[in-house]
Amino acid sequence: MPPISRGFHGRRRRDIDPARIPRGQYVVEDFPVLSAGPTPRTPLDQWSFTIEGAVDAPASWKWQELLALPEETFTVDIHCVTKWSKLDTGWTGVSVDTLLKGVDTESRYVTAWCDGGYTTNLPLDDLTGGRAWVAYRFDGTPLHPEHGGPARLLVPHLYFWKSAKWVRGLRLTATDEPGFWEAAGYHNRGDPWKEQRYWND
Numbered sequence: 001m002p003p004i005s006r007g008f009h010g011r012r013r014r015d016i017d018p019a020r021i022p023r024g025q026y027v028v029e030d031f032p033v034l035s036a037g038p039t040p041r042t043p044l045d046q047w048s049f050t051i052e053g054a055v056d057a058p059a060s061w062k063w064q065e066l067l068a069l070p071e072e073t074f075t076v077d078i079h080c081v082t083k084w085s086k087l088d089t090g091w092t093g094v095s096v097d098t099l100l101k102g103v104d105t106e107s108r109y110v111t112a113w114c115d116g117g118y119t120t121n122l123p124l125d126d127l128t129g130g131r132a133w134v135a136y137r138f139d140g141t142p143l144h145p146e147h148g149g150p151a152r153l154l155v156p157h158l159y160f161w162k163s164a165k166w167v168r169g170l171r172l173t174a175t176d177e178p179g180f181w182e183a184a185g186y187h188n189r190g191d192p193w194k195e196q197r198y199w200n201d
Contacts (some may be wrong), residue, residue, distance in 0.1 A: 004191070016087065020077060022192040025085040026080070032084055033146045040115035040166050041145055049099075049134060049151065050169035053111075056104035065151070072133065076156035078163070079192040089187045091154055093135030096127045105171035111179060112153050115166040120179035121161060123156065124172065131157060136166060159190035159197070 148165030
């Protein structure tokens with residue numbers, strides 16, 4: 001399905017330090033909505049998050065168990081492959097490092113899987129070292145379903161399609177397995193500072 005785009009009112013800003021904006025991007029003040037299908041709305045009493053795959057034992061948290069984990073509040077810039085960037089976005093969530101504590105694996109790759117059937121693949125190194133979170137609040141309020149709530153993966157140093165909406169788990173794998181957009185021709189890693197938009201970039 002083609003992406004859905006609503007609320008797209010961005011235009012170039014000249015009062016922003018250009019060093020913060022990857023080449024080919026422009027700053028927006030709103031938060032555009034882009035999705036590959038309808039918005040899932042899973043009741044919180046049916047929600048869980050699982051780490052599975054090539055691990056010694058799977059780990060899983062229900063919604064209230066996830067909220068009971070140590071949380072972090074942080075501010076980051078985000079960059080969409082459709083060329084908008086939003087600066088100084090505020091999030092709260094659980095670090096992937098926290099979720100991986102006690103998980104024994106020799107895997108080097110991860111597939112994030114989500115409600116609605118979406119997947120995206122990442123090197124494990126891109127999710128660790130304080131670089132990624134499972135986020136459930138945006139600007140101090142619960143994350144809206146259209147932006148991936150109740151929880152989304154947040155990997156701000158990569159293009160935003162890697163920050164999978166409606167995330168429900170991480171599957172650790174020994175080999176790299178392209179996800180939804182990667183199999184359709186998007187770049188396997190998606191570094192905005194290298195303009196890694198498509199396979200040949």
